[in-house]
């Protein structure tokens with residue numbers, strides 16, 4: 001079969017991946033074999049591609065058809081359409097996916113939209129779980145034009161939050177307004193707050209500016225560093241507003257629920273018309289390298305999905 005493998009090349013310019021012949025995966029007893037119909041690519045995978053671990057193959061978000069049920073009898077049967085979240089090797093014709101990271105798709109949820117769900121959708125769902133009840137709360141969301149940002153916005157707005165989204169331009173924020181954002185701004189310094197919760201994923205100079213807008217005793221959840229620039233904080237700045245605030249590190253994997261449970265929840269939301277994957281790019285998988293470059297350089301909104309014919 002064919003699969004994308006890392007080339008290990010540096011940050012700018014050249015693509016990070018090459019399509020290569022690989023042995024078909026041999027699933028463990030708790031893994032189903034999936035014929036991949038579509039997969040999505042994520043910013044975190046771009047970071048990993050710059051310094052790939054030995055033997056690692058990229059790809060965490062797949063949707064397709066079960067061609068072989070897990071040998072232990074768990075999970076969907078052969079012939080089921082599914083969405084899955086393997087830890088690696090999903091940018092391929094076939095992928096082995098643990099059944100505790102698989103959810104079945106109803107007929108009216110498409111393979112392409114389903115492929116956009118796992119990493120970004122799980123992260124959004126769990127970010128809001130970490131934030132606690134958000135009804136009536138004021139939320140500030142940075143890096144909002146990406147895959148995670150669109151899901152967070154729709155879910156938070158539906159739960160009654162008043163959400164301010166930060167995007168680079170009006171074009172990159174227009175869909176967020178439609179999904180329920182109260183306000184879209186293009187510079188975190190232009191926000192006033194105070195916010196009950198700040199969801200921050202860009203790092204650098206943005207995090208301290210966002211933190212300054214947290215209300216006294218509020219929470220900043222730090223879930224990424226898209227700028228790749230570390231953050232500098234001043235203890236004394238907290239006295240000017242976010243006194244006694246909580247600064248919480250977030251990793252979407254550090255939750256007791258299984259991926260299967262939360263993927264099934266996301267699929268139900270999509271099936272019920274309450275969650276709309278924002279497909280900023282859908283292309284043939286031969287365009288994976290170019291799509292990665294466009295995602296890295298902020299030329300894609302929402303999710304980027306690659307399809308296999």
Ligand SMILES: NC(=O)c1ccc[n+]([C@@H]2O[C@H](COP(=O)([O-])OP(=O)(O)OC[C@H]3O[C@@H](n4cnc5c(N)ncnc54)[C@H](OP(=O)(O)O)[C@@H]3O)[C@@H](O)[C@H]2O)c1
Pocket residue numbers: 042043044119120123142143144145146147148149166167168169172201202222223224225226227228250251252253295296298300301302
């Ligand atoms: N902690 C976790 O468990 C976890 C899990 C998944 C993802 N993440 C992180 O969460 C963030 C959002 O994920 P995603 O999949 O939505 O990513 P994405 O689609 O790439 O979106 C990230 C957004 O950040 C904005 N951004 C602001 N400053 C940037 C900069 N200097 N460089 C690049 N982008 C910048 C961009 O929007 P504008 O161009 O409009 O500013 C971009 O659309 C990423 O940082 C990702 O690594 C964390």
